[in-house]
Amino acid sequence: MTRKERYKNLITYFSEHQPTAETELLYTNAYELLVAVVLSAQCTDKRVNMHTPKLFNDFPDPEALAKCDYDTLFPYIKSISFPGNKTKHLLGLAKMLVEKYNSIVPETIEQLQELPGVGRKTANVIVSVIYNQPAMAVDTHVFRVSKRLGLVDKNAKTPLDVELVLVKHIQKEFIARSHHWLILHGRYICVARNPKCEICPLTEWCKYFESLKKGKTESHSDEPGVLLPQNLSKKLLKKS
Numbered sequence: 001m002t003r004k005e006r007y008k009n010l011i012t013y014f015s016e017h018q019p020t021a022e023t024e025l026l027y028t029n030a031y032e033l034l035v036a037v038v039l040s041a042q043c044t045d046k047r048v049n050m051h052t053p054k055l056f057n058d059f060p061d062p063e064a065l066a067k068c069d070y071d072t073l074f075p076y077i078k079s080i081s082f083p084g085n086k087t088k089h090l091l092g093l094a095k096m097l098v099e100k101y102n103s104i105v106p107e108t109i110e111q112l113q114e115l116p117g118v119g120r121k122t123a124n125v126i127v128s129v130i131y132n133q134p135a136m137a138v139d140t141h142v143f144r145v146s147k148r149l150g151l152v153d154k155n156a157k158t159p160l161d162v163e164l165v166l167v168k169h170i171q172k173e174f175i176a177r178s179h180h181w182l183i184l185h186g187r188y189i190c191v192a193r194n195p196k197c198e199i200c201p202l203t204e205w206c207k208y209f210e211s212l213k214k215g216k217t218e219s220h221s222d223e224p225g226v227l228l229p230q231n232l233s234k235k236l237l238k239k240s
Contacts, residue, residue, distance in 0.1 A: 001150075001205055003151070004169070006149060006150050006151055007151065007169050007170060010151065010181070011170070011171070011178070013201065014177070015174070017201075018184070021180035021181050021184055022129075022180055023045075023125070023180065024046075024049075024184075025037065025040060025045050025048060026053070027052075030104075030105035030130045031061060031062055031097070031103075031105055032052070032056050033125070034115075034118070034122075035052070035055070035056075035065075035090060035093075037125050037126065038089055038090060038093065038122060039051070039086055039090075041081070041082070041122075042081045042082065043081040043082075047080060050079075051076060051077055051079065051080060054076065055077070059073075061103060062097040062098050062103040063094075063103055065094035066095045066097070066098045068091065069091075070087055070088070073090065073091060074087045077090075085117075089117025089118075090116075090117065091116075092115075092116030092117070093115045093116050093118065096114070096116065105126065107131050107133075109123040112126055112127070120137075120159075120160065120163075122137075124136060124137035124138075125137045125179075128175070128176040128179060129176070132176070133176075134167070134173075134176060135175065135176070136166045136167050136175050136178065137163075137179050138159040138160075138163045138166070139159075139183060140186075141186025141187055141190075142159075142166075142183050142186065143159055143162050144186050144190065144192060145182045145183075145185050145186040145190045146165075147208075148207065148208035149202065149205075149206050149207060149208070150205075150206070150207035150208075151165070151169070152166070166178065185202075195208070
């Protein structure tokens with residue numbers, strides 16, 4: 001199967017079965033999404049959503065957050081990963097939004113990346129979700145699923161590599177939704193360890209599943225430090 005056919009299969013399946021896929025982070029405006037995405041780094045959306053309602057209630061806009069200090073803000077996010085760094089990032093982010101952008105979340109990736117705690121992935125999420133731009137945010141789930149499905153080849157070794165390939169091959173109108181499709185598929189089915197291939201609807205054209213049937217999982221590592229299952233192929237042969 002060609003790469004072009006794999007992309008066609010991806011778009012066809014998810015357009016039919018998940019046409020309205022969206023982020024699982026809770027937010028009502030650009031400021032709230034920006035804060036939530038910064039907090040979600042190396043943390044689950046579920047845990048972030050447990051803490052942001054009170055945070056947004058007490059600090060409803062950049063001005064309110066910018067007036068806060070470290071000791072006041074830290075308790076709001078202390079149960080989220082890396083709370084110390086994220087507290088500093090949010091305070092710096094809020095101050096820059098107020099002082100440089102009139103409390104408006106910027107619309108470009110370059111401007112967003114000037115904000116403390118905002119990298120390319122976060123910037124891509126904001127311009128995609130809030131400003132409807134054809135940007136592809138690549139997190140660990142998108143990276144893993146793209147490699148396993150064969151959407152990118154072994155030369156794509158970094159998130160930026162994967163992003164550039166995906167954006168090149170996916171039609172503009174599907175790029176934003178494809179991010180959500182890939183991330184949700186990776187979060188719930190194509191998980192890092194012991195992927196749920198037995199319930200995956202994409203195995204018919206998945207390169208990873210092909211390698212399982214051939215017993216070549218050891219050479220098909222798609223994430224640094226992740227050892228893929230070696231005996232899952234026997235379990236799944238009945239499905240093929």
